Amino acid sequence: MPIYLYWGADEFAIAQATKVLRAKVLDPAWESFNYNKISPEQSDAITQGLNQAMTPPFGAGNRLTWLVDTTLCQRCSDELFGELERTFASLPTTSILLLTSSVKPDSRLKVTKLLQKYAEVREFSPIPPWKGDLLLKQVKQAAQEITVKLTPEAAELLAESVGNDTRQLYSALEKLRLYAGDARRSLTELDVATLVAATQQNTLKLAAAIRQGQVAEALEMVAELLRQNEPALRIVSSLIGEFRRWLWIKLMVESGERDDTAIAKAAEIANPKRLYFLRQEVQPLSSQSLMQTLPLLLELEFSLKDGADDLATMQTKIVELCQLCGSR
Known part of the structure; x- marks a missing residue:
């Protein structure tokens, strides 16, 4: 398929996929002639990209035209839509058109439906840390x-x-x-x-310290993670995933479920053998206290996204979470 649409918030994953596509379709000896990367700053970027895509490649290999950060799937005039229809229907098989965007395509637009018809659409959003x-x-x-x-x-x-x-x-x-x-x-x-520097492992240790109500240890760990330039929102995302996993296990055990495979599937645990240890971790906690941790974590996430100071906000909520878990 000569048309590709890559979208999502994971810019690095999109860059990797683009690198793989370039290596696959371009002849290294002719790449400088057949590779065009068009930035969105140009007023006629889309039209220029379509014209380049309709140009046969020079020498060996294919042509690759890359429209970077395109807004095509958020707004598209009727005139441009007509041009896209004509181009997509007659695009040479030796010409590859790549469109990338960090924003999800608007499914209500005609242009999105047109791309779904002609293009290979791939999403590159970060995987939730609990999956x-x-x-x-x-x-x-x-x-x-x-x-x-x-x-x-x-x-x-x-x-x-x-x-x-x-x-x-x-x-x-x-x-x-x-x-x-x-x-x-x-x-x-x-x-x-x-x-491998186990940043994620350190975040899991932070979750364990909170679960055990160890205030001093948890505060020291969060300060160290921030000193290592670990984004505060990523730390919170990992904590939400871990507490969510513990809550699922606790609820299913309390409901009488004994099938490890069923519990692992519900809690989205890749290896059911880990359940033995996870059961031990949640055994001292009540399902009620675990349920109360999630609103606190969501409040923390909202505050950070709203521009609050990372360290001070994290410290306040970490203390609250430790007191909640330690009050058992």
């Missing part, structure tokens, strides 16, 4: 792309360590690839633990 199975799948796909072999345990640890940060994931895999040397060697859990 462990999808994070593990992302690690396996990226490892295959970079030709890094991981044992199942190493893949799980890497998913837990980097969370939904695709930039950190690819950086970690590149480091592991260089460390392995031999592409046939499978890297172990110990290799990952030695080489």
Whole structure:
């Protein structure tokens, strides 16, 4: 399919997918002639992109025209829509048109429906940190792309360590690839633990300190994470995922569910074997106190998005959460 639409908030993942597409469709010897990246600052960016896309490639390989940060799926005049219809229907098979946007396409627009008809549409939004199975799948796909072999345990640890940060994931895999040397060697859990900075793991330790009501330890951990330039919103997102997971497990255990597979599926846990330890973690807590943590975390997220000071706001809510969990 010669037309692609990549959209979503994960800019690094879009950049990686674009890099893969370039390598796939362009001949390196003719890339300078057949690759056009058109920025949205140009007033006629879309028209210019369509004209370039209709131009046959020079020499070997295909032509790739990339419309960066396009607003096409948010607004499109009738005149431009007619031009798009004509171009999409007659685009040469040797010409690839790529459109990228951080904003979700407006499904009500005719242009979005036109793109759904002619284009391969892919979403690149960060995976919610509590969806462990999808994070593990992302690690396996990226490892295959970079030709890094991981044992199942190493893949799980890497998913837990980097969370939904695709930039950190690819950086970690590149480091592991260089460390392995031999592409046939499978890297172990110990290799990952030695080489990968476990920011996500530190956030999980913070969640554990809050769960146990350890105020001083939790405050020290959050200050350290912020000193390491870990975004406050990412810390909160991980905490929401962890407390949400604990709540699901507690509710299902209290309802009498004994099937580990069913509990793991509901709590979105990739490895059901972890349930034994997770059950031990939530055993001292009541479902009521766990339910009360989520509104506090959502208040914290809202305050940070509203521009509140990261450290002071985090400290206040961390103390509240520790008192709530410690009051059991």
